[in-house]
Amino acid sequence: xxxxxxxxxxxxxxxxxxxxxxxxxxxxxxxxxxxxxxxxxxxxxxxxxxxxxxxxxxxxxxxxxxxxxxxxxxxxxxxxxxxxxxxxxxxxxxxxxxxxxxxxxxxxxxx
Numbered sequence: 001x002x003x004x005x006x007x008x009x010x011x012x013x014x015x016x017x018x019x020x021x022x023x024x025x026x027x028x029x030x031x032x033x034x035x036x037x038x039x040x041x042x043x044x045x046x047x048x049x050x051x052x053x054x055x056x057x058x059x060x061x062x063x064x065x066x067x068x069x070x071x072x073x074x075x076x077x078x079x080x081x082x083x084x085x086x087x088x089x090x091x092x093x094x095x096x097x098x099x100x101x102x103x104x105x106x107x108x109x110x111x
Contacts, residue, residue: 051091057082058100065107072107080104 061079065072083100086092092100 047089051086051089054082054086054089054091055096058086058096062103072110076104076107076110079107 058079061075061082065075065079079100081104083097083104086100087094087097091097
């Protein structure tokens with residue numbers, strides 16, 4: 001999910017042309033002119049931040065469950081919620097949040 005959030009702007013194709021190495025008829029910055037709306041840039045940034053934070057919570061939660069089994073219920077809920085959020089933001093290329101939901105449910109049912 002962390003990689004999905006970091007790659008969100010490139011998957012949407014809205015990086016400035018100087019970052020992608022391509023330009024339209026020698027026009028530096030034409031990529032920004034296509035999506036000149038600051039609302040679009042803000043939404044991409046927000047979605048990327050949510051995706052990265054959901055991935056970080058999933059990774060930290062999984063590591064904490066592994067190292068401290070006594071905190072299983074608290075961190076399994078955190079992994080489950082962050083994976084559902086990651087699924088809603090379509091981070092982790094769909095497989096990351098699905099595996100996180102599966103792991104969170106398994107951790108909750110473990111006794």
